[in-house]
Amino acid sequence: MNRCLFLMCAVALVGASAQSGTLIAGSVRDQLGHPIVGARIESAGRPGPEILGQTDAEGTFAFEASGVKAVEIRCAFCQPERVRVASDGTVVAIVRRYVAVAADAPTPEDIASLPYGSAESTLSLAPFVVLSDSHAVVPGPQLSDRGASTESGLLVDNGVPNYDIVAGVSPFYTTPSHDTTDVSVRRVRDAYRYGDVAGGGTFAISGDGQVQPVIALFGGDRALRLGLANQTVSGSTAYSGDPFDRRSRLDAMANWERGDTAESASFSAASGLHTSGSGDAIASSFSSARVEIDRREPIDLHAALTADRGDYAISSSLYPASAAWSDVDARVSVGSNAPIAPFATFVIRQSSGWYGSAGTGGPQLSTTLGQAQSVAGVQLRGRRLEATAAYGLNHVQYNGVYPSEQPSTTAASDAIVAFTYRPSSSWTFDASLGTSYRLPTFLELYGSNPDAVLSIDRDRTLEATLQYSNNRRLRTQITALHRRTNGFDAGSVSSLGAMIAWQFAPKLAVRAWALRVMPDLRTSSPLLRFGVDPQRASVGSTWVTYDNDGAFRIDAIWRRDVLDWAPNPHLDASVSGRLSANMRWYAASHSRNGTRYSDIGLRW
Secondary structure, three states, X not given: OOHHHHHHHHHHHHHHHHHHOOEEEEEEEEOXXXXXXXXXXEEOOOOOOOEEEEOOOOOEEEEEOOOOOXXXXXXOOEOOXXXXXXXXXXXXXXXXXXXXXXXXXXXXXXXXXXXOOOHHHHHOOOOOEEEEEOOOOOOOOEEEEOOOXXXXXXXXXXXXXXXXXXXXXXXXXXXXXXOOOEEEEEOHHHHHHOOOOHHHOEEXXXXXXXXXXXXXXXXXXXXXXXXXXXXXEEEXXXXXXXXXXXXXXXXXXXXXXXOOEEEEEEEEEXXXXXXXXXXXXXXXXXEEEEEEEEEOOOOEEXXXXXXXXXXXXXXXXXXXXXXXXXXXXXXXXXXXXXXXEXXXXXXXXXXXXXXXXXXXXXXXXXXXXXXXXXXXXXXXXXXXXXEXXXXXXXXXXXXXXOOOOOOEEEEEEEEEEEEEEOOOXXXXXXXXEEEEEEOOOHHHXXXXXXXXXXXXXXXXXXXXEEEEEOOOOEEEEEEEEEEEEEOOEEEEEEEEEEEEEEEEEOOEEEXXXXXXXXXXXXXXXXXXXXXXXXXXXXXXXXXXXXXXXOOEEEEEEEEEEEEOOEEEEEEEEEXXXXXXXXXXXXXXXXXXXXXXXXXXXXXX
């Protein structure tokens, strides 16, 4: 860590007043160089320590004090650190943060060392994210929060909602291995933020053009990623291939700021070819363009315009087919950072697509879907209590298969009442009661009957999570979810799970979770839908990490996913080490879709 850089920042904060000795300023970062937000700065060496200040979003602080020779740095999931105050009033502190306990999902540093290149395998290490894969090429890998949805939740790929409205085929087939550098998960309680599909959870992935290339030189999972960037423009290209899979992708982004307004424009194009063990194959592509505007003052304002297109062709003796779709999505969100903050979102989305089956008597259809969505709500932010109440209404119109057919319209709504209560610094209780919906794919609605009456899945979900943490090396949770569904599907889904994250030594951590999913669903009418109906299953993972401050790292993971909703347990592992300041060696072995891969390579 460059101590001089921090000192320069601190001296700039101190200014001319530093000479009087009444102003103390500094910076707090963790062992990875990330700023620590909300760290408490306490007086040290006094009978009754007092809180002198707190770090901001940049990890910096400044306060006036007299006679302070040393300070104590304290933050959640950190090892307390005592630091002397320099003669010029500056403080530079590097604290050890137990990231394995603090993080809710794999961090970018985790992702760079994990044995997985696939985004879905990485995302499903987050507690209670269910990964369901299939031997057949369709529907492919699917993710859901606590198994709440019969179909996959929503994938947000570099800010772009990516899902197949035609037939619900997996969106992960065009994501190259080792191209994802960051992930995040939103639970079912946040379905109102998007609407359709998000009732199964929202899973965000991104690739950073400033991340160094990743190269797998040998092994079954070969990959190459190159990235270039400056302060305004970034770009990356990625390729991966194995005996059953080839994928490539190109990304470009530009960012600029004007006062309190940040603007960006991005473009992405990707393609993939996946072959199953039986010889069936799916060739797919997905491309998008997006423009965004964010403004923080005087109110939060976010506006985005997105256009995307996807297609695929399935080579199979059972269901040879091809499909294509395109979307145009315009949305505006406004909000406030006040303790009681109202917010609203307005969305217009137009989708069109076609599906053609080469099988005898197979469906041939083409249609469009229009959506107009409005969401309004309020958030309460307090020290012990946070609460959200929101209601969203979506006007939906399917234009049918035949030109003379009258459009089918309906209203789909979602609502949420959720709260987080912290009775003490160690205990947190989250609960929500909400409704959500899932619109039928074109194949579900028209595949077996072009004159079908429009019906949608409407859900009512109750979920709760209790968490205990000592705010240092231990965090545990138990969670429960119950959902009632009516529409194309009818019945219920229940799940119960527990997790623990324990940094039982400064360099050794274990993260484990287990979930029992209990679906009891039936289809109200014959549907053309890929895959196997969800079954009762137990899923989870145990992830052990040894990290010698980046010099040498081992990750060992035992996990249990489902493959065609049958148990799919496997053991995966990776090792990596530092060769130089900017280069690391890497070796891994992992199982995906029943096939074992072993890789060795370099990262720099």
